[in-house]
Amino acid sequence: MTQMDKPALIAQLSAIVGDKAVFTDEDDMAPFLVERRGLYVGRAAALVKPATTLEVSAIMALAYENDTIVVPQGGNTGLVGGQIPDTSGKAIILNLSRMNQVRDVDTNNNTLSVDAGVTLAAAQEVAQKANRLFPLSLASEGSCQIGGNLSTNAGGIAVLHYGNARDLVLGLEVVLADGRIWEGMRGLRKDNTGYDLKQLFMGSEGTLGIITGAVLKLFPAPKSRATAFVSLSDPVDAVTLLRSIEDECGGAITSFELMPRIGIEMVTAHVADTHDPLEVPSPWYVLVELSSGTARDDLTSQLENALADAMEKDLVSDAVLAQSQTQAAALWKLREAMSDAQRHEGGSIKHDVSVPVSKVPKFIERALAAVHADLPGIRPVPFGHLGDGNIHFNLSQPVTMETSAFLDQWAHFNKIVHTIALELGGSISAEHGIGQLKRDEMAALKSDVEIELMRSLKRTLDPKGILNPQKVISV
Ligand SMILES: Cc1cc2nc3c(=O)[nH]c(=O)nc-3n(C[C@H](O)[C@H](O)[C@H](O)COP(=O)(O)OP(=O)(O)OC[C@H]3O[C@@H](n4cnc5c(N)ncnc54)[C@H](O)[C@@H]3O)c2cc1C
Numbered sequence: 001m002t003q004m005d006k007p008a009l010i011a012q013l014s015a016i017v018g019d020k021a022v023f024t025d026e027d028d029m030a031p032f033l034v035e036r037r038g039l040y041v042g043r044a045a046a047l048v049k050p051a052t053t054l055e056v057s058a059i060m061a062l063a064y065e066n067d068t069i070v071v072p073q074g075g076n077t078g079l080v081g082g083q084i085p086d087t088s089g090k091a092i093i094l095n096l097s098r099m100n101q102v103r104d105v106d107t108n109n110n111t112l113s114v115d116a117g118v119t120l121a122a123a124q125e126v127a128q129k130a131n132r133l134f135p136l137s138l139a140s141e142g143s144c145q146i147g148g149n150l151s152t153n154a155g156g157i158a159v160l161h162y163g164n165a166r167d168l169v170l171g172l173e174v175v176l177a178d179g180r181i182w183e184g185m186r187g188l189r190k191d192n193t194g195y196d197l198k199q200l201f202m203g204s205e206g207t208l209g210i211i212t213g214a215v216l217k218l219f220p221a222p223k224s225r226a227t228a229f230v231s232l233s234d235p236v237d238a239v240t241l242l243r244s245i246e247d248e249c250g251g252a253i254t255s256f257e258l259m260p261r262i263g264i265e266m267v268t269a270h271v272a273d274t275h276d277p278l279e280v281p282s283p284w285y286v287l288v289e290l291s292s293g294t295a296r297d298d299l300t301s302q303l304e305n306a307l308a309d310a311m312e313k314d315l316v317s318d319a320v321l322a323q324s325q326t327q328a329a330a331l332w333k334l335r336e337a338m339s340d341a342q343r344h345e346g347g348s349i350k351h352d353v354s355v356p357v358s359k360v361p362k363f364i365e366r367a368l369a370a371v372h373a374d375l376p377g378i379r380p381v382p383f384g385h386l387g388d389g390n391i392h393f394n395l396s397q398p399v400t401m402e403t404s405a406f407l408d409q410w411a412h413f414n415k416i417v418h419t420i421a422l423e424l425g426g427s428i429s430a431e432h433g434i435g436q437l438k439r440d441e442m443a444a445l446k447s448d449v450e451i452e453l454m455r456s457l458k459r460t461l462d463p464k465g466i467l468n469p470q471k472v473i474s475v
Helices: 006-017 026-032 053-065 120-129 146-151 235-252 261-270 299-312 325-336 338-345 357-374 403-407 410-423 439-445 448-461
Strands: 046-048 070-073 092-095 102-106 111-115 169-175 181-184 210-217 224-232 253-260 284-292 318-321 379-385 390-396
Touching: 006 046, 006 053, 026 046, 026 092, 053 070, 053 092, 053 169, 053 210, 070 146, 070 210, 102 120, 111 120, 120 146, 146 210, 224 235, 224 299, 224 325, 235 253, 235 284, 235 299, 235 357, 253 261, 253 325, 261 284, 261 325, 261 338, 261 379, 284 299, 284 325, 299 318, 325 338, 338 379, 338 390, 357 379, 357 390, 357 410, 410 439
Parallel strands: 046 092, 070 092
Antiparallel strands: 102 111, 111 210, 169 181, 169 210, 224 284, 224 318, 253 284, 253 379, 379 390
């Protein structure tokens, strides 16, 4: 069947979700048509906000029947343009924010079942009220949604201990391109009955199905925590420190985040209520956190001992251990504000690469040398999840350069940085996904076999190409 005209489409959508949940006015739709960095601005025929899985199913059946493009959207915090439609104005945005019900908390099974539109912060809060932990944690957690987190296989600050988003899921409910519902809300820790279909949808960025519900794993709530901010002279020492803390403290290490001096300077200059916790400036810092589900573990003493050992070995020059939750939060603020602080320094070209943890120092050394040689005055701010080998190798513009002239070099610097990551066995997208931003670059990097497998999956699950087309892979 061919596409129905716009008034008929709007009437049918309104019949499914009600007039108040369909938006066509440009001003109403505007915030949903642009992503946060302003890199992509799209247009849409309508924005629709279903409240139930059955409504999503009816919308997809209608779209399938009429060849209408559907772009799923959660909290619109994605950083690669996956949630933004193209500029044709033909797509409908299917925003999941009204699907925000907690379906079940089963503390004996340690699971939390939610609608996909529940925000990450709300899911964490429900877990906490049940004396459990849902450990996924990102700076965007107040806005991003579980459906978005799973569709992007989000990472964040606790991957070292708990894994990525896909590791935190036992079951999924998914609406397929033609409107059929796959009911896979199983809370099983063991289930080897055939292919693990849920894994297909996680990390597929809304190109294979609409995630409408999830069964999430819960963990014992941490009863003790220790947080330290450590100064050191280079990333080589940081990796040695990571392994020596692991030796000393076993599996308690939850986060291990690297930050450069320039990043701390940007945060303390631009972000309210932040200050440098150490007196003497240092080229590099690490924020390390230990946590444990038992109150008996004296993590502060363990971390203190590990850091004292490290100081004796000259791995660490100075350190401060948080003495309260408030102090720990102040230390975390330095890390969490690092991305935002770069906005105040003009244009910033972003990278989200990963390499094996052992190769992070070599990656940083080579990438720093390459970008400095290419553009004198450039201000690299490499920071992030060192414990996962994931560095956000962001580049702030030279102070005196025109912002637009610098940002015009986005692809040029991506090539420099990505080439080095790839030569070291790394990835050009560690945790943010592919979306529109890296689609062509990914296509050029993967083998023919891998691309063909991905295309076969896309054609099988979305034969009419209506689900978030031109994102991740072109068919
Ligand atoms: C300040 C900040 C910090 C961040 N920190 C991190 C970080 O540490 N680690 C990290 O991994 N990411 C991080 N991000 C990126 C972003 O928050 C994550 O990618 C998040 O998982 C996206 O969730 P969302 O609900 O906003 O999804 P959206 O941005 O709305 O969508 C993202 C993608 O998922 C698809 N999608 C959304 N919902 C569904 C659904 N229900 N079914 C199918 N497809 C869907 C969209 O089509 C799109 O392709 C950060 C972003 C910001 C702004």
